[in-house]
Amino acid sequence: MRRDRVKRVSDLVTGEAVELELQHARLASRGLAFAIDAVLQFLALVVLYAIVFTGADVDTSLLLTIIFVIAVFVLVGYPVTCESLTRGRTLGKLALGLQVVRDDGGPVRFRHALVRGLAGFFVDFWALGLGGFVAVVVSLFSKTGKRVGDYLAGTVVINVRSPQPHVGEIGMPPQLAEWATQLDLSRVPDGLALAIRQYLGRFHTLAPESRAILGSRLVAEVTDCTGTPCPPGVPPWAYLSAVVAERRRREAAKVGMPTAAPATGVQQPPAPPHQPPRHDVQPSQPTTPGSPGDTRFTPPS
Numbered sequence: 001m002r003r004d005r006v007k008r009v010s011d012l013v014t015g016e017a018v019e020l021e022l023q024h025a026r027l028a029s030r031g032l033a034f035a036i037d038a039v040l041q042f043l044a045l046v047v048l049y050a051i052v053f054t055g056a057d058v059d060t061s062l063l064l065t066i067i068f069v070i071a072v073f074v075l076v077g078y079p080v081t082c083e084s085l086t087r088g089r090t091l092g093k094l095a096l097g098l099q100v101v102r103d104d105g106g107p108v109r110f111r112h113a114l115v116r117g118l119a120g121f122f123v124d125f126w127a128l129g130l131g132g133f134v135a136v137v138v139s140l141f142s143k144t145g146k147r148v149g150d151y152l153a154g155t156v157v158i159n160v161r162s163p164q165p166h167v168g169e170i171g172m173p174p175q176l177a178e179w180a181t182q183l184d185l186s187r188v189p190d191g192l193a194l195a196i197r198q199y200l201g202r203f204h205t206l207a208p209e210s211r212a213i214l215g216s217r218l219v220a221e222v223t224d225c226t227g228t229p230c231p232p233g234v235p236p237w238a239y240l241s242a243v244v245a246e247r248r249r250r251e252a253a254k255v256g257m258p259t260a261a262p263a264t265g266v267q268q269p270p271a272p273p274h275q276p277p278r279h280d281v282q283p284s285q286p287t288t289p290g291s292p293g294d295t296r297f298t299p300p301s
Contacts, residue, residue, distance in 0.1 A: 023158055023159045023160075024144045024145050024156060024157070024158055024159070025096075025098045025145060025157040025158055025159045026145070026159070027136065027139055027140070027145060029096050029097075029098060029159065030096075030098065030139070030145065030157055031132075031136075032092070032096055033090070033092035033093045033095065033096040033098055034092060034125075034132065035092070036091065036092035036095055036096075037078070037079065037090050037091060037092035037093075040078070040091060040092070041074050041075060041078055044074050044078070045070065045071065045074050048070050048073075048074065049067070049070065052066060052070065071126075072121065075120075075121050075125075075126055076117045076118060076120075076121045077117075078090070079113065079116065079117045079120060080110075080113045080114050080116075080117035081113075083100055083108060083112075083113035083116065083117075084108075084109070084110045084113045084114075087099070087107040087108060088100030088101055088107060088108045088113075088155075093157070097159055097160055097161030098157055098158070098159055098160070099157070099158055099160050100112070100113075100116065100150075100155050100156070100157050101155065101156060101157075101158055102154060102155055102156075102190065103154045103155065103156060103190050103191060103194065104190035104191065104193050104194040104197075105194055105197070106190075106251075108153075108155055111153075112153045112154070112155050113153075115149065115152050115153035116149035116150065116152075116153045116155060117149075118149075119147075119148050119149030119152050119153070120135075120147075120149050123148045123149070124138075124147045124148050124149055134147075134148065135147040135148065135149075138151075144156050145157065154190070170197055170200050170201075170241050170244050170245050170248075171241065171245060172241065172242060172245035172246065172249075173238045173241055173242055175234075175238075176231075176234070176238065176239070176241075176242040177242075179231070179242070180242040180243070180245070180246035181246065182228075183226050183228055183242075183243065183246060184226050184227060184228070185225075185226060185243065185246065185247050185250065187225045187226070188222065188225045188226065188243065188247060189225070192218075192221055192222070192225065193243075193244055193247055195218065196218055196222070196240045196243065196244050197244050199214055199215070199218060199240070200237060200240060200241060200244070203237060212236075215235075215236035215237055215240070216236055218236070218240055219236045219239055219240065222239070222240065222243055226243070
């Protein structure tokens with residue numbers, strides 16, 4: 001039952017709140033980016049082979065070994081190095097405005113690039129891929145245009161040049177900052193975290209009924225994963241904001257990235273687009289986080 005419910009909630013959130021966030025790259029643009037990278041790799045192979053075999057006198061077995069090693073070095077090393085150093089971009093993707101990101105929208109790391117590179121060499125393109133035939137067929141049957149390497153690495157290719165509504169960074173409600181540090185977030189999947197983030201990013205564009213339904217269902221999903229229910233009096237969006245903000249803070253801490261200190265005091269509402277800032281929320285005396293009547297929570301922008 002839980003898995004079925006996760007799937008239904010994810011589909012609903014994607015349909016109403018998420019779809020505009022990530023513009024998945026089309027097959028044509030990905031193919032052109034691959035062609036650019038393939039030309040660069042071919043030129044690199046020609047140069048390396050010319051350097052190695054000019055005047056060299058080697059037997060056939062050693063020759064085949066050197067050819068294979070150089071091919072792997074270029075065909076795997078090139079995309080892995082580029083995507084690791086540029087957070088998901090090869091020269092071909094850079095030229096076409098494409099980028100590889102994780103399924104939850106975060107930047108790829110070396111392990112993602114390595115899995116994609118190895119799968120690209122052995123399955124998608126070269127060894128067994130028939131020059132990209134396997135990658136094309138798999139992408140055609142994927143709603144997000146994934147190839148085998150994307151499925152294995154948990155990534156997707158997006159078009160960063162397409163007009164996209166900006167979803168700002170989800171902030172930690174100051175009333176829940178200390179409480180959130182006690183949460184067990186190890187079982188919160190990337191897909192659920194992405195659904196929460198994009199629900200919050202589209203908070204003001206959803207109809208009130210959809211907003212309430214989606215919020216309560218996402219809270220139920222997170223509660224199942226964390227074992228910690230939403231505190232009494234805390235709005236669903238505040239609970240969800242605390243979860244994704246704390247999850248992001250912990251991920252940043254793992255890789256040694258600096259994190260901002262939790263906000264303190266009363267959280268003021270951000271101004272809606274094209275409207276002057278509000279100043280009608282007055283500071284109040286500190287209360288128990290989430291206690292009934294705590295009006296210091298303000299909806300996300």
